[in-house]
Amino acid sequence: MGILEVKGVNKRFGGLQALGDVNLSVAENTVHAIIGPNGAGKSTLLNCLVGKLLPDTGSVMFDGQSVLGRKPYQINQMGISRVFQTPEIFGDLTVLENVMIPCFASRDGAFRMHAIESVFSEKTMMDKALTMLEDVNMADKRHMHAASLSRGDKRRLEMAMCLVQDPKLLLLDEPTAGMARADTNNTIELLKEIKSKRDITMCIIEHDMHVVFSLADRITVLAQGTPLVEDAPENIKGNPKVREAYLGESA
Amino acid sequence: FANEPTGSTVTLGFNVPQSGPYADEGADELRAYELAVEHLNGEGDGGMMGTFSSKALQGNGILGKKVEYVTGDTQTKSDAARASARSMIEKDGAIMITGGSSSGVAVAVQALCQEAGIIFMAGLTHSNDTTGKDKRANGFRHFFNSYMSGAALAPVLAANYGTDRKAYHLTADYNWGYTTEEAIRASTEAMGWETVGTVLTPLTQTDFSSYIAPVLQSDADVLVLNHYGGNMVNSLTNAVQFGLRDRMANGKQFEIVVPLYSRLMARGAGANVKGIFGSTNWHWSLQDEASQAFVQSFGTKFGFPPSQAAHTCYVQTLLYADAVERAGSFAPCAVVEALEGFEFDGLGNGPTLYRAEDHQCFKDVLVVRGKENPTSEFDLLEIVEVTPAEQVTYAPDHPQFAGGALGSCNNGA
Amino acid sequence: MNVKPDFSKGKNYAETAPAFLSVWDMHAYYGESYIVQGISFNVHEGEILALLGRNGAGKTSTLRAIARLDSPAITHGEVWLDHQPLHLKNSHQAAQLGIGLVPEDRRIISGLTVEENLQLAQIAPPIGWSIERLYDLFPRLGERRKQEGVTLSGGEQQMLSIARALARDIKVLLLDEPYEGLAPVIVDEIEKTLRLIKEQGITTVIVEQNAVRALELADRSVILDTGTIVFDGSAAEVLENKELREEYLAI
């Protein structure tokens, strides 16, 4: 029994079957990669997990509880964090504040009014955020407005925002797209390190096979909304079906 | 007492609408005030000072002090009017506040003046409440009121339209509307008319078609528009558009009545007012000596005849000045005493009484009709009847004026 | 390497223009932040230039400045395209002169369908490929033509963005990370298309984090670091020069 159990999930958009009968089981403390051609339904699947979309049929269980019908913030409070395909950050806030907000969310829950305390008196939160920023090499940019970051930096910031919450399940939608190679490598190291330090399960969508094969314990290949194969990385590489539908010659 | 003038001048506060829908009326009131100050200070031709029965005023200011004035904008909002009045009292040291073009403002400012210990001489305010349930010892009204409109209009209506009429009232949904409807209903029903419908219309309404249309289907043969200002202009225009004036109902010609007329409104409604009855406080075509003197001096200075609002405001200023002279003091309580029960003549509208019980003045009321062939843009109304004061006089405890107490005069700190 | 153009001839610069697209000593600011700090390079007609550098090096800013978008604002320097002074134009004029930019965040217009997004590109002259031909190139878009553009999957949006640029008859194609978020097979496809475009004589500037792929495609390469050029030479040179790669590209 995995920590995340997706059973028979279907999702249609009008005439389009975006997800058809998806079954997925992610074991605790593993990295599970989902790959597949563009438009296969990978992001849609993640959307169903975080409450952005409600699947037409099927069930999604996390840690023994159903996530369906819960609000996004409730799902996050259960321990699921997500990095989006196009960075979702608080553009008007500084980088540091961007990371502090999730710190508060995981300490205080979905709502708590600290209307009188000063942000600066929250030393532990600030330190936590700063340490996180150092981990992603962005401490020097902590006073910048998040909106004026370059694209790669926005990605890293968003990842920091998710990691600082110490989630049980981290969903990453193309976390290294647009990242410089050096930073991609750093990110791989960072994710590996985090995984070695604490209990965390990750679900990662990536088109960069270098990242996928460096991190993944298991890989599911999704095509046209249905899982094509699920296997260990070594076997995926050689799978002719996957090569044809997705990897092409260059892999 | 508050704001006692110590120097060689005395300051009056003219609080009129300068912005908003009544700005033109306010502008006319200001002209009248300017003229009154001129006359009080002995400039110009003296206007009504010559005809006024009390001869206390000498054209040397008030009690020898030159009259100066400050102006403010009421915006026809009670809050803004009070703010403006307070600034005149607190900043400019005004000893008397006057003006306004609606009952809401008059009542609000009157209450303020009572608290502050300043005399308030109301401008245009027609609601019964001003000298009814909201009366105050420091406030006086020279304008007529809803009850008087009803009392003056009813006999004329009966004479022209008969006593067997079915009336339908459209009433503006606020205090003035309520008191006017009540007054007109009471007096027309006393003549034998029947009221077949009354509908309240929102103050902010601009298109009255959905209120006019049902009149067509009622069995009414008279429509009474208890509206003022823009409301009246629009509802009358709409009523005429719907052909009510060309209509026969119950075998009679359908008629429209507008209880309170002003020249500015008549101008706004244009040709639609022709032949429609209403009442008014004063009109420039009155032929008595006092009115003529006022028209002459106003007309010469500004180039057109004064409105009823201008007349009221002018008279109020003279009355106040005269009362101070007679009392020999600016102290509000002395002024109140001098004005209470004061009888005078020579300010238009014939012999007049400022009644002590409610500070309402009693004088002749005019019933007018929209003129068929106006010769100028100011010549829109013709006087049909000058209703004598006795006919519009009522007991101080008349039910339409019940509640409220005058209290005692306040000299202020 | 860099030939300093002869500006002394004023308007007759056309005769001395060293290249098809010339950027000379360009300085550009976002508000008060000085980002592009004096860049000069030339691109010859029909050439593919790879513009490389780390996150935040100023690649996107350079492309945006060339396309004459409002920010960053060029405060000094000149940009010439086919004898036309671009630095004196605004963005729609530049576009009409033949600049086509595929922006990094794709910029699919919300509220419009896929097809309308393409039609929009063909309103102002000069018109390029027909919409049908674009659908042949990206069959995926043909299938989704009635769908609202912003609901496309990430990769589909990228295709639409490229297709939109080709729908206009452009002289220079500026690609900002075109492979980002695309499945390897599609990247292969696009690479083929870019070669095809090159054959048609369209000049291309490509910004890409996957430097090796870009360099294999490109004729020449320019490497940026903190808003200045640190290398300008042939693509092969970069591939051979290990130091350069390690220092600026971390590969």
Added chain:
Amino acid sequence: MFGLEKKDTTLLIIVAILTLFAPFLLNPFPEGSGMAQFNAGYPDLMQRFVIFGIFAIGFNILFGLTGYLSFGHAAFLGVGSYSAVWMFKLLSMNVIPAILLAMVVSGLFAVVIGFISLRRSGIYFSILTLAFAQMMFALAYSVLTPITGGETGLQLALSDPRVLDGARLSDNIPVPGLFGLEMRDSTRWAVGPWVFTFNVGYYFCAAIMLAAFYLAIRIFRSPFGMMLRAVKSNQQRMHYTGLNTRPYTLAAFVISGMYAGLAGGLMASMDPLAGAERMFWTASGEVVLMTILGGAGTLIGPVLGAGIIKYMENILSKINAEILYGWFAFLPDGLQEFVVTLVYPFIGKGWHLTLGLIFMAVVIFLPGGLVEGGQRIGRLFRRKPAAQGKDAKAKQPAE
């Protein structure tokens, strides 16, 4: 100090000093001089400055932080005023219970209206709040006349019970006070030709305004304030970060509604009449304009904006042609006439025109409002020493 950052403490102290010495600062011109017209140091206007300051500060907590633009905020001001006047009528002329009731009742209204309106965002939210306020205005003006006084406004009467105040002593309506201190009491102090007025009501309001301002600073700098700014920036991300935005926005809405109610209660305490126009959409629009004019999202901006608008309304509107002639009496006759004709449309009954022009000028030339203007001036001054080559730190100016 006070648990504030240094920058904010400085700001608070400056504001405190300004309000304390307002009777001097606002009356810079000697009595009787031509410029005395521009003096604003009389009780009514000074009270209005601080009361509308409170209103705008509260509005800014909602709008400046969360970006939710309420177009019906005046409704809470009106509700506060009515509650306060009712308290005067029924219970006591002491202002404390009146103000407390004003805040409680407006808070309750804010809970209900906020709960419903916050289901939508953007313009849809604005229109929902507008609709509620307009309904409240329309009903208060007409059907609810027995409760609200309708057109004339709710006012005190001699016959009111006032159960706590005991037997009526005089034939006049009592005035609101604070344990014997009457709100309208003033002391005048003449220094040469200058006259300064110190009014109890003003200092009472000013003290409350400072408290309200202090609280607003704390909110702005608190994690709660940070969350609100995050709501403005990206609600989606808030949700996926495990935060429920609704309680945050509702809390902000209620707090700002209570600020409005407090302002309404104070208004009634200074002048015990509550008019329905207080709730009309133009009144709601006014506070929006005050906030933007001063600088939305800044601490002091809304107070400045409120000051400007109230100043124009009360001072400019009172200048009439006669006064103009007085001012330009030194000019030769023809020129005097000319100058007066030129200036006349902008003052007195034309004060709205000037107001409109100021609105336009401020947004066009000072995006970010008056505070932005102040910052620019500040920067000008700061740049000079920097240019002299010393290491002047480019510090962010106070908001």
Added chain:
Amino acid sequence: MDAIILQILNGLDKGSAYALIALGLTLIFGTLGVVNFAHGALFMIGAFCAVTLSRILTLSRTYIDDTQTDFLGRPLEVKVPYAHDWFGPETGAMIIDWAVPLAILFAIPVMILIGVIMERGLIKHFYKRPHADQILVTFGLAIVLQEIIKYYYGANPIPTPAPDVFRGSFDFGVLIGFEPNSIIYPYWRLVYFAFAAVIIGAVFAFLQFTTFGMVVRAGMADRETVGLLGINIDKRFTIMFGIAAAVAGLAGVMYAPINSPNYHMGMDFLVLSFVVVVVGGMGSLPGAVLAGFLLGIVESFASMKEVTSILPGINQVIIYLVAIIILLTRPRGLMGRKGVMED
């Protein structure tokens, strides 16, 4: 029954005014994304175009008539319009009588010019600014425009009648088998309704059958990208603004005979027109028109005596009540597009 038909007619007529104003507003507000508080002022200026034209047509020469006196007893100045002198009294009178319809021709260029100047000179700089700034600047502009009109025309309403042939009313009831005089309806209001239908149709056609609408919508969603596609979006925005101003102005011209124009009539309509646009849904022209008619009809029914006697005051609040209900049940109004002004 006849009462209901009558109220439907009323509602349609009221609705056509709302729809027409909202149409212009939604072009600026729903499509260009500018919160234009000066829109009411444009409507008002349209109405004053009618006033101005009738003033121009009645420009008069004056002569002194010694036989009559004015109110001060001086010889009377009599005015004779030049139109009477030039075209003869009969044709002259007719031209003056037709001032309002003629004002349509007069208003179109004037309003387009005002719209274009406004956009080029002011609004242009505000597309990228926050909505709050737009509110402040357009509200300021509205006040300025109002005050200018007030300065020249005064605060009082100015009667501006329709041509004589449209005076009186049409017996609608007879047409559908009711008693004579049970359902009558003023001619001019029927004209207004037809006029509104034509304008609405024309605007729809323009935006539907040309790519103009699509480009403007795209430009609003993302100006920068549209510019990258070689499209001069500024020019189109200007045109759009000109059209919107003209629509607002024409609505005003035709409205002048229904209610005498005054300088604050724009503000009276402003809030209502925003409500209509938002209830219709941001960015949707059909939505705005539908909402205009819907609210017009609802308002008419709520004003019936039968209704107000059960629910006193309902006529005061009905529009807002319906607006709240619609916005709560339909998140983006009747037909709103996603993402337009939702944040």
